[in-house]
Structure formats: structure tokens, C-alpha cells
Amino acid sequence: MRWGLARGIAALVVTLLIALAGPASAAPKAELWSRWMAHDPQSGLTVDHSAWDGLLTAYVRQGDDGINRVAYGRFPDVDRAALDRYVSRLAATPVSRLARTEQLPFWINLYNALTLQVVLRHYPVDGIRDIDISPGLFADGPWGKKLVTIEGAPVGLDDIEHRILRPVWKDPRIHYAVNCASLGCPNLRIEAFTAENTDRLLETAARDYINHPRGARVADGKLMVSRIYDWFEADFGGTDETVIAHLKRYAEGALKNALGKVRKIDGYAYDWSLNDAR
Numbered sequence: 001m002r003w004g005l006a007r008g009i010a011a012l013v014v015t016l017l018i019a020l021a022g023p024a025s026a027a028p029k030a031e032l033w034s035r036w037m038a039h040d041p042q043s044g045l046t047v048d049h050s051a052w053d054g055l056l057t058a059y060v061r062q063g064d065d066g067i068n069r070v071a072y073g074r075f076p077d078v079d080r081a082a083l084d085r086y087v088s089r090l091a092a093t094p095v096s097r098l099a100r101t102e103q104l105p106f107w108i109n110l111y112n113a114l115t116l117q118v119v120l121r122h123y124p125v126d127g128i129r130d131i132d133i134s135p136g137l138f139a140d141g142p143w144g145k146k147l148v149t150i151e152g153a154p155v156g157l158d159d160i161e162h163r164i165l166r167p168v169w170k171d172p173r174i175h176y177a178v179n180c181a182s183l184g185c186p187n188l189r190i191e192a193f194t195a196e197n198t199d200r201l202l203e204t205a206a207r208d209y210i211n212h213p214r215g216a217r218v219a220d221g222k223l224m225v226s227r228i229y230d231w232f233e234a235d236f237g238g239t240d241e242t243v244i245a246h247l248k249r250y251a252e253g254a255l256k257n258a259l260g261k262v263r264k265i266d267g268y269a270y271d272w273s274l275n276d277a278r
Contacts, residue, residue, distance in 0.1 A: 027231035033163035035153065038096035045098055047106050049192035051086040052113055055079060060190045061277040066212045068187035069277035070116065072123045080120055087113050091148045104169060105193035110148070111160045111178045112188060118142045119181050119274070127272045128181045172235045172246065175228055176205035184214055184226060184271035210250040214271065218258035227270035240264045 058079070059071045075083075090110050095103060115128070122131045134144030143161075146154035165174050179188040186209040193201055209215040209226075216225045229236060229243045236243045240263075248259050 028158055028162040030162055030166035030235070032167035033159060036096070036164045037168060039100050039103055040097050041099055043097055043099045043102070045094070045102065046195070047090070047093055047098070047102055049105065049109055049194055051082055051089075052109055053192035055083055055086070055116075056188070056190050056192060059277075060188055062190065063277075066208070067183055067214075067275065068190065069275045070119075070181070070188065071277040072119060072274075073276070073278060075120055083113060083117055083120070087117060087148060091150050093150075095150060099195075101195040101198075104165075105195060105198050107160055107165050108174070108177045108193045108198070111157060111165070114147050114157060114160075115142075115179060115181050116188075118147070124276075125274060127274050129272055166232075166235065170235075171202070172232070173202040173206050175232055175235065176209050177202055179275075181275055182271060183273045183275050184269070185275070186215075186228075188275070207250045207252070210247050211252050211255055214269070216247050216251070216255060216259075218255065218262060221261065222266040223259070223262045223264070224267045224269060225265055227268040229265070230268045 059075060061069050061071060063069055087110070090106065090113070093106065095106055098106065118131060118133075119125070119128060125131060129141045131142045132139040133142045134140065136144070142156075143158045144156055146156045146159075148155055161174075161178055165178065176186040177189075177193065179185050181188075186205055189201055189205065191197070191201070214226055216223065218224075223244070225243070225247070233239070233243060236246045243265060244259060244262065248256065251259050
């Protein structure tokens with residue numbers, strides 16, 4: 001009986017460790033939520049992201065280290081309310097009646113606005129993984145929580161990223177657009193995505209991240225990259241070689257030269273600390 005109890009406890013500990021590891025050890029697969037394939041190529045509907053643009057301009061700070069941080073502690077009630085209104089307006093949007101060019105910035109901005117909203121509602125925290133509101137006994141972070149209802153469907157952050165953005169657009173640059181409120185994450189842009197600027201911002205975001213040490217760096221001939229390229233390797237081609245080819249596409253200067261001499265990835269890193277402009 002004691003042996004059975006010990007085995008049960010051991011199994012529980014293993015389950016707990018796996019659950020607590022959450023996004024740090026694995027990421028959900030891209031599995032299409034087919035209802036969001038609907039769109040209208042002829043649609044003239046547009047989505048106004050000016051409120052979000054104003055909040056980003058006011059509270060996102062570009063650091064000397066190349067990392068954008070958010071002044072969470074300086075958000076007054078009036079701007080928290082403005083953020084809530086913006087999210088509510090997006091939730092009321094008939095997204096399936098939009099053209100694809102409007103849908104992509106819609107989902108990116110909604111993801112980032114919901115992430116900011118979640119952090120503000122639980123601030124101060126050391127990191128977003130401390131906001132354990134996802135369903136399940138060993139919940140880790142907010143990603144599994146249904147945060148908003150769109151066209152009658154409850155939607156969470158995991159839904160947006162892994163069931164809509166990744167499988168619908170199949171564009172690895174999306175990983176540089178959605179922000180998880182962490183220092184290791186690609187920057188939260190200081191302007192909203194729109195139908196007119198999305199491709200430009202995706203290209204800029206990819207270049208900025210890859211050329212920052214938290215994206216990729218070569219030291220003593222060894223390539224260290226962000227854990228993003230491990231979690232989502234399939235989105236970047238599925239092998240070290242295809243990830244390196246992706247990095248080369250955007251690398252500049254010394255990094256570009258160094259990448260020409262490496263053939264494999266030697267390690268991964270990621271900083272989950274909150275991107276807080278304290």
C-alpha cells in the first residue's frame with residue numbers, strides 16, 4: 001500500500017512539473033478552427049484601431065537595450081476603460097465578413113490588447129506565467145482562458161494564436177507580431193497593425209528580433225537562439241537548417257557573417273520576466 005501511495009505521489013509530481021512547465025517546454029500545435037476561415041474578399045468593411053494605436057504610443061517605451069516595455073503601473077483608470085472599450089468594439093466586429101487584409105491585423109491587435117488587459121487586471125506581477133487563470137488544476141498563465149466572445153464563440157489567447165493566426169495565414173512572421181508581455185518575446189510594436197501597414201510591420205518586427213541578442217547570437221562559433229525557434233520549429237521549416245535559413249533572410253552585419261559559418265543550433269533561451277517599464 002505504501003508503494004502504491006508513493007507511485008501515486010510520484011506521478012502527481014511529474015504531472016505537476018509538466019503542467020507548470022507549460023509554454024516553456026512545449027507549445028500547442030497549429031490546429032485550424034475552421035469557422036474562422038470565413039471571409040469576404042469583396043468586403044469594404046474596415047476596423048478602426050486608432051484607440052489601440054493611441055494607447056501603444058502613450059505607454060510603450062523603447063529601451064536603450066532594444067526591448068520595448070510597457071508602463072503598466074502608469075495606466076490611469078480612464079485609459080484602462082479606453083482599452084476595455086477597444087476590446088469590446090473588436091468583439092462586436094463581424095469578423096467573418098471582413099476581407100483577409102482586415103482580419104490579420106484584427107486578430108493580431110486583439111491578441112495584444114487582450115494580453116495587455118490581462119496583465120493590467122493582475123498587476124503587479126513578476127511575469128505573465130504568474131497569472132494562472134487558465135482552466136485546469138495546474139493552470140499556468142492566461143493562455144487557455146476564454147477572454148472574449150466573438151460572433152457567439154468564446155475565444156482565448158491560445159485560440160487566436162494557434163487555432164486562427166498560425167493555421168490560417170501560415171506565416172512565421174506572426175510570431176514576431178503577437179506579444180506575450182515578456183522580455184524574451186518580440187517587441188510589442190508602438191503602433192497598431194492595420195490593413196495598410198501589416199506587411200511592413202511584420203518585416204520590421206522579424207528583422208528587429210533576429211538582430212537582437214534575444215533572437216539570435218553567435219559566440220565562439222555556437223548559435224544560440226530564442227526558444228521560439230524550438231517551440232515553433234515546424235513554422236520555420238522544421239529543422240535547424242530551415243530555421244537558420246530564416247534567420248539569414250533578416251540578419252544584418254556581424255550576425256549575417258557569423259550565420260554563414262554555422263550549421264546547427266547549439267542552444268535556446270527565453271526570459272519570461274514581465275516587460276515592465278517600472
